[in-house]
Amino acid sequence: MAERLSADARRQALGSLPGWTEVQGRDAIAKTFVFKDFNEAFGFMTRAALVAEKMDHHPEWRNVYKTVEVVLSTHDAGGLTKLDIELATTMNAIAKLTQA
Amino acid sequence: MAERLSADARRQALGSLPGWTEVQGRDAIAKTFVFKDFNEAFGFMTRAALVAEKMDHHPEWRNVYKTVEVVLSTHDAGGLTKLDIELATTMNAIAKLTQA
Structure with missing residues (x-):
């Protein structure tokens, strides 16, 4: 099972994850993606x-038209793990392609 | 543009929409769909x-693993219209097929 990241490791990971921030009062990270329209948002x-x-690691997310709010945390580990960093990194890459 | 439903029309429509309830403090309806797993939830x-x-009428929705919370309202009309009832009815039908 993936282990929770140390404060240092989390800080370092967030440093290379544009747009992701720590969630207040919870060991999780969040980002709001804004697209051109629903087609782009749902495509993402x-x-x-x-x-x-495929990762067997799923986001909590909310979609309203062109906006997608994502929260990532590893429930089994009770907080942020490398799985969240991996999924966040991939989501940034997909968003970039989707918006291109 | 679709017109807001009267209180009577809304009550009647909700009567034939299993699982949908009025949202407190807002002219909107909501339902939480629970599926077997993420595959089913995202398939729905x-x-x-x-x-x-296709309807050009979009839901507000939140997904956490096998759960999908949906809120429907017609922003342009400032409340519930027949578009919401139509989308809610279709969502119930899709959920039934998805869970079959």
């Missing part, structure tokens, strides 16, 4: 869902 | 997204 979600399912 | 979302895009 679909690509991210396939990756998440 | 994908089918609903295609319908929503």
